[in-house]
Amino acid sequence: xxxxxxxxxxxxxxxxxxxxxxxxxxxxxxxxxxxxxxxxxxxxxxxxxxxxxxxxxxxxxxxxxxxxxxxxxxxxxxxxxxxxxxxxxxxxxxxxxxxxxxxxxxxxxxxxxx
Amino acid sequence: xxxxxxxxxxxxxxxxxxxxxxxxxxxxxxxxxxxxxxxxxxxxxxxxxxxxxxxxxxxxxxxxxxxxxxxxxxxxxxxxxxxxxxxxxxxxxxxxxxxxxxxxxxxxxxxxxx
Numbered sequence: 001x002x003x004x005x006x007x008x009x010x011x012x013x014x015x016x017x018x019x020x021x022x023x024x025x026x027x028x029x030x031x032x033x034x035x036x037x038x039x040x041x042x043x044x045x046x047x048x049x050x051x052x053x054x055x056x057x058x059x060x061x062x063x064x065x066x067x068x069x070x071x072x073x074x075x076x077x078x079x080x081x082x083x084x085x086x087x088x089x090x091x092x093x094x095x096x097x098x099x100x101x102x103x104x105x106x107x108x109x110x111x112x113x114x
Numbered sequence: 115x116x117x118x119x120x121x122x123x124x125x126x127x128x129x130x131x132x133x134x135x136x137x138x139x140x141x142x143x144x145x146x147x148x149x150x151x152x153x154x155x156x157x158x159x160x161x162x163x164x165x166x167x168x169x170x171x172x173x174x175x176x177x178x179x180x181x182x183x184x185x186x187x188x189x190x191x192x193x194x195x196x197x198x199x200x201x202x203x204x205x206x207x208x209x210x211x212x213x214x215x216x217x218x219x220x221x222x223x224x225x226x227x228x
Binding site for chain 2: 032034042043044045046049087089093101102103104105106107109
């Protein structure tokens with residue numbers, strides 16, 4: 001199946017700093033790359049996504065970049081705030097499944113200290 | 115209605131019990147998914163339903179039995195579970211299999227097997 005690798009597993013930053021989380025995927029045919037934020041005890045919430053015909057997408061302090069050649073995509077959070085503290089998951093469609101359910105990376109625990 | 119509703123929110127069951135988890139959406143989504151999530155781990159795909167037919171079963175033990183009675187409803191029947199099955203069970207839906215628009219998670223059922 002699809003192999004989605006996510007790094008780092010933990011990330012600690014000071015409030016106001018930027019945070020970058022990276023994911024690589026194995027299937028060059030994958031065409032959709034979302035990022036989810038999950039706070040303790042809550043469901044994963046989609047925060048931003050990108051499709052393979054676009055290289056970058058921004059939404060206020062959050063951006064995602066996609067490098068199809070290298071098969072990796074990254075989440076960038078600028079001007080981090082304590083409420084950004086959560087677990088972040090990247091995801092991609094699975095290999096050889098004609099694109100069905102999303103497969104998730106192992107997650108990054110982001111801690112923003114004030 | 116832009117929600118995926120899961121009931122119950124919490125469930126405690128003995129190893130000899132039979133119980134069911136319910137998931138409902140009224141967004142017209144034709145693909146529905148069950149995921150299992152352990153603490154600090156990513157959601158792990160269990161089943162995929164596409165147009166009310168089971169399309170993917172990720173080698174899940176038979177003590178978990180999914181059912182899709184109609185396009186809005188997805189059930190997960192539980193029988194003879196083990197303590198290691200304790201987890202957050204998440205339902206998700208999307209417009210169609212392979213089309214990730216609207217990929218939405220429910221708030222989950224936290225299951226404890228005693």
